[in-house]
Amino acid sequence: MDNHKFSRLHITMMYNSDIVIIGSGLNGLTLSLVLGTTGLKVALVDGNTLATDYLSNQKFDGKAYALTIASQRLLKAVNIWPALKKNAQPILDIKVTDGHPGAGPSPFIMHFNHNEIGDDPIAYMVEDRHLRQGFNDRINVSNNIMRFNGNVIDNKLENNENQVFLENGDIINTKVILACDGRGSPTAKRAGILFRNKNYQQQALVTALEHEKNHNGVAHQFFMPLGPLAILPLRKNNSSIVWVLSKEVGEQTSKLNNNDFLEKLRPAFGNFLGDIKVSGERFSYPLNLITADSFTGERLALVGDAAHSIHPLAGQGFNQGIRDIATIAEVLVDAYRRGEDIGTKNVLNRYSAWRRFDSKSLSSSTDFFNTLFSNDNSYLRLGRNLGMGLINNTSLLKQFLIREATGLTGDQPRLLQGITL
Numbered sequence: 001m002d003n004h005k006f007s008r009l010h011i012t013m014m015y016n017s018d019i020v021i022i023g024s025g026l027n028g029l030t031l032s033l034v035l036g037t038t039g040l041k042v043a044l045v046d047g048n049t050l051a052t053d054y055l056s057n058q059k060f061d062g063k064a065y066a067l068t069i070a071s072q073r074l075l076k077a078v079n080i081w082p083a084l085k086k087n088a089q090p091i092l093d094i095k096v097t098d099g100h101p102g103a104g105p106s107p108f109i110m111h112f113n114h115n116e117i118g119d120d121p122i123a124y125m126v127e128d129r130h131l132r133q134g135f136n137d138r139i140n141v142s143n144n145i146m147r148f149n150g151n152v153i154d155n156k157l158e159n160n161e162n163q164v165f166l167e168n169g170d171i172i173n174t175k176v177i178l179a180c181d182g183r184g185s186p187t188a189k190r191a192g193i194l195f196r197n198k199n200y201q202q203q204a205l206v207t208a209l210e211h212e213k214n215h216n217g218v219a220h221q222f223f224m225p226l227g228p229l230a231i232l233p234l235r236k237n238n239s240s241i242v243w244v245l246s247k248e249v250g251e252q253t254s255k256l257n258n259n260d261f262l263e264k265l266r267p268a269f270g271n272f273l274g275d276i277k278v279s280g281e282r283f284s285y286p287l288n289l290i291t292a293d294s295f296t297g298e299r300l301a302l303v304g305d306a307a308h309s310i311h312p313l314a315g316q317g318f319n320q321g322i323r324d325i326a327t328i329a330e331v332l333v334d335a336y337r338r339g340e341d342i343g344t345k346n347v348l349n350r351y352s353a354w355r356r357f358d359s360k361s362l363s364s365s366t367d368f369f370n371t372l373f374s375n376d377n378s379y380l381r382l383g384r385n386l387g388m389g390l391i392n393n394t395s396l397l398k399q400f401l402i403r404e405a406t407g408l409t410g411d412q413p414r415l416l417q418g419i420t421l
Contacts, residue, residue, distance in 0.1 A: 012169040015146070017043035018342070019332070020164050020174040022152055022187050024048070026065070026128075027304030027321040028180035029135035030074075034329045036144040037078050038421050040336060043172050044139070045164065047151035062208030062280020063128035064240040066091065066219075066232055069120050070407030071322040073418035080134055087130040089235045090121035092217035121217070125234055148172070155190060162299040162343065176343035177300045178328065183290060185306035191297035198289040202227050203250025204312055205243040207282040208234060212274025215239055222268065229268050230312070238279055242312050243268070247286065254284035287311060291360070295352040299343035301328055308359050311366040319407055320362060326413035327354050333421045358410055 021032050024046035032044045067075070067088075075081040096110040114122045139145050150166040155177060157163075164172040179187035188195070215233040222229040227244030234240055243265065245253060253264055258278045269276065290309040295302050304321030328351045335347045407416065414421060 012171065015043065015170065015172045017041045017146065017172055017174045018336070019043070019176055019178060020045060020162070020172050021178045021180055022046070022164070023180035023182060023306070024147075025180060025182060025304075026131060026135075026318060027306075027325065029132065029139065030322060031178060031180060031303060031325045031329070032145050033080060033135055033138055033142075034074070034078055034325055034415065034421075035332070036139065036142045038329070038333045038336075039144065040333065042145045043148060043164075043174065044145055045148040045150065045152055045166065045172070047149065047167070061129065062240060063206065063283070064125050064208070064232065064234055065128065065131065065318045066123045066125055067322075068123050068316075068319045068407030070412065070416040071319050072124055074322055074326055074415040077415050077418050077420045080138055083134045083137070084126055084130060087235065088124040088126045089233050090217050091123040091125060091219045091233060092121055094122060094219045094221065096221045096223070098223045123219075125232055125240065127234070152187070155187070157298055160341070160343070174343075175299065175341065176332070176348070179300065179302045179306045180304055182305045183288075183309050185292075185302060187300065188292060188297075188302055188306060191300050193297055193302070194293045196289075196291045196293065200287040200289065200311065201247045202244050202287040203247050203254065203284055204287055205245065205250060205254055205282065205284050206241070207278055208238055208240050208280030209269075209276045210238050210279035211276045212237070213272075215273060224268055231269070231273075239273070240280075241265075241269075244287065244312070250284065254282065258282075289366075295355060295359075296345070296348040298345075299348075301348050301351055303328060307355075310362060316362060316366070320359065323358065323407070323413075323416065324355055326415040327351055329415065330413045330421060354411070354413075 018040045019035060020043045021028050021035075022045050024032075024044055028044060028046065032042050035042050072081060075084065092114050094110075094112040096112075112122065114120065139147070148166060148170070150168050150170070152164055153167050154165045155162055156165075158173075161173045161175060162177050164174060164177065166172070177187065179185050181187055184195075185193075214237060215231075217233050219233060220229075220231040222231075226246045226249060228242075229244070230242040232240045232242070244250075253261065256264060261282070262276065262278065266276070288309060289311065290305075292302050292307050295307050303324045305317070307324065308320065310317060310320065331347060331351045331354070332342045335342050335350075340347055
């Protein structure tokens, strides 16, 4: 027999799992880790699974996420936070101003200090590489999580189960699929779920900067005519920036070399942190408001960006995914412990009903604020400045907005309260 041909043969394997999670981005990793601590058997499937040795050797690339206190409580409840805390930078204050490149910020400012609601920071900044490393290390030693490094090519219903077909021929039988495969989710498309899509005609430029002066744990949000500039503190004298520009200007700016990029950025950034230089890779992506018409299908639920994608001005994208995770995990685990079939419409609709209003509210509010602030209308600018000044001098309203920023409002699943399932 031809040994070469023999080596290419693959014997189709059949697997059984309570839950299949498609996609091992941050939402998929977090969800599998959460469910893996409950006793449910989880299959995590992705064709782009990163090897542990790659993650451990990965250098700083500038990508980072702001984790609200509610998100941090979930990570603490599943005992992953101790591994992340040493690399986390607390956000102690947030300063929000209207502005104009080269003219400096408006004198009207909203200043949110964490001491106004307690001792906890408002949020924590954690680099993407540390999150992935921490999640992967825990997942790889879990007895309840099986990883499949391959792409899903199809899924179909069979005898009250969803069969998931991998490109190598393997099949996984499961009660429910949780789609964490991001924007334009192929899983959602196979289920016939439609999306509403609003193109902002804006481009987000993301990188990290090293600066001369200490940021003191303060995050800044400057609203400019073309879009907001967020400056988010990282460890030591580094900050992550998310700079939103019009589509045309953003595409042009993303092609500049680092020196020309900094020259373009400085009028908007200012000199309050002293000299600056690019310290991470630079990324660019178009901005859209995307919402699935339904968060569920037949033995299927959409989670994170697979269900909704919002404007980054509030820094809530990943945190919204974590709220999805906390909700679907509680719904499924409670149903499982009651002896229910976790893949039925009756069970999955509890998740959809719980998340739909909150998700829609945040999408609408970020859309409204982007429209309100991303323009140079003099009357709107005056109204914005007066409004920020009023909020800054109204303690009850400020406390409410800080609690919104920390993720501590609304009907919270147990994990977001730090309670284990």
